[in-house]
Amino acid sequence: MVQTVPQLMTLDEFLDWYPDGYGRYELWNGVVIEMQPTGTHEQVGGLLGVKLGVEIDRLSLPYIIPRQAIVKPIDTDKSGYSPDVIVLDQFSLNEEPLWKKHSTITQGKSIRVVIEVVSSNWRDDYGHKFIDYEELGIPEYWIVDYLGLGGRRYIGSPKTPTFSVYQLVDGEYQMQQFRGSDRIISLAFPELNLKAEQVFAVGV
Incomplete structure (x- = not known):
């Protein structure tokens, strides 16, 4: 669920305003959105x-x-997203101008x-x-649709829980989808031993 805060802001204003430790927010075209995820x-x-x-930890990766x-996002000072999970390259953070003060990422290589x-706002x-x-x-983007809420053009028909992994190839995302007992394939974590059904099960 989302709840709006009735005040237009630039990203700089949003970052200065952000009440750290008191909720989770995103900025969409100047509008502050309070995120209220469900327990599942x-x-x-x-x-x-x-x-x-x-x-x-196991592989001692610098992440x-x-x-x-x-x-x-690129080319806007009125939006900022708060992903559900984000894995950062520790060494690249030295080149991020907003990281130390505002924990904000501006470069995909980081x-x-x-x-x-995915929740009710799956279109986003x-x-x-x-x-x-x-x-x-960003080299790898996972969309975890554990309830099968996304449009049929994204997850097929009939709609079922779907784990989509998008990997950047020549500047464009190429997709692989995983369901049931499929093992999640990730270039960033090639030894990851995780099946789609294991992820979906905790959301039941």
């Missing part, structure tokens, strides 16, 4: 964060998973994987964010 939505995101965190971060867990994940993440050059 948080369970799915939490599981993915744990699984990737274990891989990062971090922040509790919260804002991703700034991100290894960005994950959105498959539409606006897909376009902006691709344009930013």
Whole structure:
């Protein structure tokens, strides 16, 4: 669920305003949106964060998973997204001008994987964010549609829970989809041992 805050802002104003530790917000074309995810939505995101965190630790990868971060789309000062899970390249953060003060990412190369867990506003994940993440050059984007809410043009018919992994190839996302006992295939985490059904099960 989302709730709007009735005040138009630029991204700089939004970042200065952001009440750290008191909720989760995004900025869409100057409009502040308060995100209110369900418990099952948080369970799915939490599981993915744990699984990737274990891989990062096991392989001693130079990645971090922040509790919260804002991703700034290209060519706008009026939007900023707060992904459900984001994996960052620790070494690239030194080149991020807004990271230390506002935990904000402006360059796709700083991100290894960005994950959105689908809820009632599924059009944002498959539409606006897909376009902006691709344009930013984020190498891997996961859309976790654990309830099968997305449009049929995205997940097929009949609609079923679908785990979509988009990988950037020559500047465009190429998609692989996983269901049931399919093992999730990720270039960022090639040894990840996780099946789609394991993720969907925690959202039931």
